[in-house]
Amino acid sequence: MNKPLIVIFAAICLDAVGISLIFPILPRLLEDVTHTQNIAPYIGIMTALYAAMQFVFAPVLGALSDNLGRRPVLLISLAGAAINYVIMAFAPQLWMLLLGRAIAGLTSANISVATAYITDISPEDKRARRFGLFNAMFGIGFIVGPVLGGLLGDHWLRLPFIAAAVLNGCNLLLAFFVLPESRTPSRQKINLAVLNPLRPLRWVFSMKGLLPIVLVYFILSATGEAYGTCWALWGFDTFQWNGLWIGLSLGAFGVCQTLVQIFLPGPATKLLGERWAAITGIACACIALVTMAFANQGWIVFAIMPIFALAGIGTPAFQALATRQVDSASQGQFQGVLTSAVSLASIISPLAFSTFYFAVQKEWPGAIWLSVVVVFAIAVPLVLLGTRTAHPMQVANA
Incomplete structure (x- = not known):
């Protein structure tokens, strides 16, 4: 390295x-x-x-x-x-x-x-x-x-x-x-239009091939927010977990996912390709979430943790896939837009998932995870159909 x-x-x-x-x-x-x-x-x-x-x-x-x-x-x-x-x-x-x-x-x-x-x-x-x-x-x-x-x-x-x-x-x-520059700065004067916060968003909406990528990023971020918002509530309501067990479950998930992201994204993308590695990660998450929705004993959550952690191959694969949708001259702007999608998800998702959780809390707390599966399902066609750009897109002047 x-x-x-x-x-x-x-x-x-x-x-x-x-x-x-x-x-x-x-x-x-x-x-x-x-x-x-x-x-x-x-x-x-x-x-x-x-x-x-x-x-x-x-x-x-x-x-x-x-x-x-x-x-x-x-x-x-x-x-x-x-x-x-x-x-x-x-x-x-x-x-x-x-x-x-x-x-x-x-x-x-x-x-x-x-x-x-x-x-x-x-x-x-x-x-x-x-x-x-x-x-x-x-x-x-x-x-x-x-x-x-x-x-x-x-x-x-x-x-x-x-x-x-x-x-x-x-x-x-x-x-x-210590850090060297990775890109030759432009010798041209900075276009003041770059400082317009709406310009990158307008650029994305003008490039139809980029919008599915941004939407998938938003979905992946939104589903991630659901865990932080509802995991502790669900653990207490379903299994009567105390703080220790909630912490252990989150810690186990964090350790498993970290190991997956260190060792598996590279081999998975070589074997499956970036698009299908991303789909495989989504599929593993959905399998684990459906199991959690119907789980009635706490040990089941720990048993499926390796499958749940395999979802960690999906995001790096999709990140690699996304970088190939634009040329090198616009990578920073594109990554900034993706960060905006993550920020928007962090505003909307906790409110949406917490509202749904409190609606189903008394009858079936595990239903919250099925709602996450539904959101994941929206991402699948976007990944399959929205990442077919043959050549990186150029920066729009607008």
Whole structure:
């Protein structure tokens, strides 16, 4: 593995640790700042604000990375995240916390620019494997982060935010001193139209072949949100799991999926091709979800965990497939649009799935997983019919 890949993977892992280590103590911080115990609305506002800013500005920063190069935009993003955590570490008032989250959302190009960077330096036949490693590094960060955040938060409520700022500072230094540019910046003057947040979205809608890709990305992200929204509720209502068992089940799933994404996307795409590897991942998820819908004993969930984790080959395969739908000059803009789709899913999906769950909670909690299967089913024809572009599409001037 070459040095740029190691730097990108390390940066993404550290970034995920920085994001997730604040999860265990954010409620207590909001209680401290707002002087109220009813902090659920404030958590919702902060989550929605971050996602909304990311939805609007990720395509802009992705397009800028096509013009300026990946490295400077990634440095701006990492600096913005570090500033956000410094503000949150010392913010005495709610509006300052909201300002920090807005800055973090505005500069949240880490994922889209890092994905474009990997696309720049990876041959097509290696992209699925590398995207699998990319997702695995992010997953490892999300496993380590909450544990570290909980330990630090017990010593001082603000300490996890300082740790997150330090981690992002290390990320910034690592990228500044070690990461080379993966793409020759354009020598032309930046077209100010690039800064229009609606321009990349208009571009996608004008290119009919790209819309199915974006919709599949939205669906895959939306279904992923369902697990975080409903898993704990379903475990308690169906099996009377306590916090320990809910944590063990999520931890087992995280470990299994990380192993799958490290070792299997490359061989799976070589054997099946990117399109059918993506379909296979969706099929494995649907088999596991149907089993969970009808499960009446907790051990069944752990028994099907390997099948559930095999769904992890689908996303890297589809990411590799998506990169071939546009040319190299527009990868940053395209990855920014895909990040916007993820952000939109993170706003809409929790509300939709939680509403459905509470509608079926008393009669049949497991029905929530059948609703996820229905959403997955919409993605199948989009993958099969919407990824047949023979030649990468060029950037539209509009």
